[in-house]
Amino acid sequence: MANPLLDFGIDKSAIQYIGDGLQRPECILAERNGDLWAADARGGIVRIAPNGDQQIITQNLSGHFEEVASEATRYLEGTLPNGLAFARNGDILISNFGTDRLEIMTRNGDSKVLADSIEGEPIGKVNFVLRDSKDRIWITISTKIKNWMHALRPDLPDGYIARYIDGKFRIVAEGFHFTNEIRMDAREEYLYVAETTGGCISRLRVNDDGSLGEREIFGPSSLGKGAWPDGIAFDSLGNLWGTMVYSDKLFALTPQGDLRLLLDEGDSKKVDDLEKAFFQNQVNEEVLFTTGRGIAPWMASVTFGGSDLQTIYIGSLKGQRIPYFRAPAPGLPMVHWNDAIL
Numbered sequence: 109m110a111n112p113l114l115d116f117g118i119d120k121s122a123i124q125y126i127g128d129g130l131q132r133p134e135c136i137l138a139e140r141n142g143d144l145w146a147a148d149a150r151g152g153i154v155r156i157a158p159n160g161d162q163q164i165i166t167q168n169l170s171g172h173f174e175e176v177a178s179e180a181t182r183y184l185e186g187t188l189p190n191g192l193a194f195a196r197n198g199d200i201l202i203s204n205f206g207t208d209r210l211e212i213m214t215r216n217g218d219s220k221v222l223a224d225s226i227e228g229e230p231i232g233k234v235n236f237v238l239r240d241s242k243d244r245i246w247i248t249i250s251t252k253i254k255n256w257m258h259a260l261r262p263d264l265p266d267g268y269i270a271r272y273i274d275g276k277f278r279i280v281a282e283g284f285h286f287t288n289e290i291r292m293d294a295r296e297e298y299l300y301v302a303e304t305t306g307g308c309i310s311r312l313r314v315n316d317d318g319s320l321g322e323r324e325i326f327g328p329s330s331l332g333k334g335a336w337p338d339g340i341a342f343d344s345l346g347n348l349w350g351t352m353v354y355s356d357k358l359f360a361l362t363p364q365g366d367l368r369l370l371l372d373e374g375d376s377k378k379v380d381d382l383e384k385a386f387f388q389n390q391v392n393e394e395v396l397f398t399t400g401r402g403i404a405p406w407m408a409s410v411t412f413g414g415s416d417l418q419t420i421y422i423g424s425l426k427g428q429r430i431p432y433f434r435a436p437a438p439g440l441p442m443v444h445w446n447d448a449i450l
Contacts, residue, residue: 112436113347113360118371119433123403126421127156127429135192135236135339136423136430137200138413140445144421145200146430147189152217153200156430167202167211167219191236191289194444196243203237203247205256210234210247210272226270226277233259236289240296241443244318245272246280248287250304259286260391262305269301271318281312281320289339289409293346294440300326300340300348305386307335309348309361327365334379339409339423342440351407353425354399355379358407373402403431412439 126144127133133146133154142158152166167187188206195201195212201222202211208231209224225231232249233256239245251259252266259266267287270277285306292299298311299320307330313321326348331337334355341349346363356373378399385395400406409423417438422431 109345111345111347111362113343113345113362113368116370116436118358120403123431123433125429125431126160127154127162128160130154130428130430132188132425133427133430134190134408134423134425136409136411136413136421137192137194137442137444138411138421140415142413142415144411144413144430145192146423147192147202149188151187151189153189153192153202153213155215165213165215165217167213168217190234191238191248193237193239193245194442194447195239196444196447198447201237201239201245203234205233205235208232208234208254210237210245210277223272223275223277226279231270231277232266232268235287238290238292239443240292242296242318246270246290246299247272247277248284248290248301250286250288257391257393257396260305260386260396261389262307262387263389264305267303269299269320280318281323283323284310288337291340291342291348293342294344300342302337302340302350304336304338304353307331307337309337309340309350327361328367331359331367332369334374334383338407341410341412343412343435344417344438344440347437349410349420351410351422353406353408354382354396356400356402356405356407358410358422371403373404373407375399375401400426403427417441417445 132149135147137145144156146154148154156162190205191203193201210222213219232252235250236248253259265283267284268282286304288302288304300311311326338353348361358371360368404422404424404427406425411421420435
């Protein structure tokens with residue numbers, strides 16, 4: 109069977125949008141009924157119905173959204189819901205990049221902290237959470253540095269992956285360059301990892317006991333200029349879709365690991381300036397925050413949704429709405445897709 113991705117191109121005039129006034133819709137969950145759930149910097153999640161009606165559900169935890177002095181401050185202080193996953197009962201697991209902890213929230217907003225330390229130490233910048241078919245909960249920690257901007261350098265592999273086991277986190281793999289989103293393939297044989305400051309996708313074999321094998325690179329060792337991979341998601345044919353956050357690129361890797369660049373929305377001059385600073389370990393707020401433009405500024409995630417899982421929704425860190433378009437193949441169903449509760 110031919111891979112339809114190879115002949116696929118995005119018609120920007122056909123891109124549509126849903127949501128309005130969103131605050132940092134970094135991660136998006138899609139349900140069978142068409143509802144979308146988007147992380148929101150106001151301290152909760154926005155539920156968006158297929159007709160566009162939306163409702164923000166804020167967490168009843170300490171730390172609320174407030175007006176901040178600068179854009180940079182907004183990303184460094186207070187609550188900042190980031191990666192999301194549905195628990196088996198329909199509650200929402202939240203990796204909070206602001207409070208540095210894993211939280212869980214009911215659909216009414218009742219919330220509690222599941223874990224905020226590891227082996228008695230601060231956990232670091234909790235980025236993403238994933239639940240697999242065996243009901244195991246995996247999280248990524250991008251860096252142990254509190255001010256994550258100081259971790260935007262190519263020589264700092266302090267990211268790690270942990271599992272939530274018996275009420276606490278246990279490290280299962282480490283040595284990553286700013287660990288971001290993780291996904292499993294259809295058979296859950298490998299765990300795929302977006303390494304933002306590594307400029308690549310890596311993977312590790314998943315053993316029956318939940319331990320992980322050795323890290324290996326999947327696809328090119330570098331995804332090219334402006335390679336800061338953030339969100340990833342599989343389609344049903346084994347293509348791995350992904351975003352590059354500060355350069356605003358959408359890409360895909362075929363099952364053979366071949367790279368396809370599908371969309372490039374970045375400002376080449378500003379991306380060049382950031383890349384130069386990055387490789388000199390000199391990233392600062394000024395050079396970083398001037399980047400970000402296009403349909404989803406600071407493009408952050410890919411979600412397959414719709415009744416046939418053939419609609420792609422793009423999450424972002426700076427956008428206030430969610431762009432979407434038809435994919436050439438359906439997405440790989442997330443584990444929650446067939447949960448009875450949903």
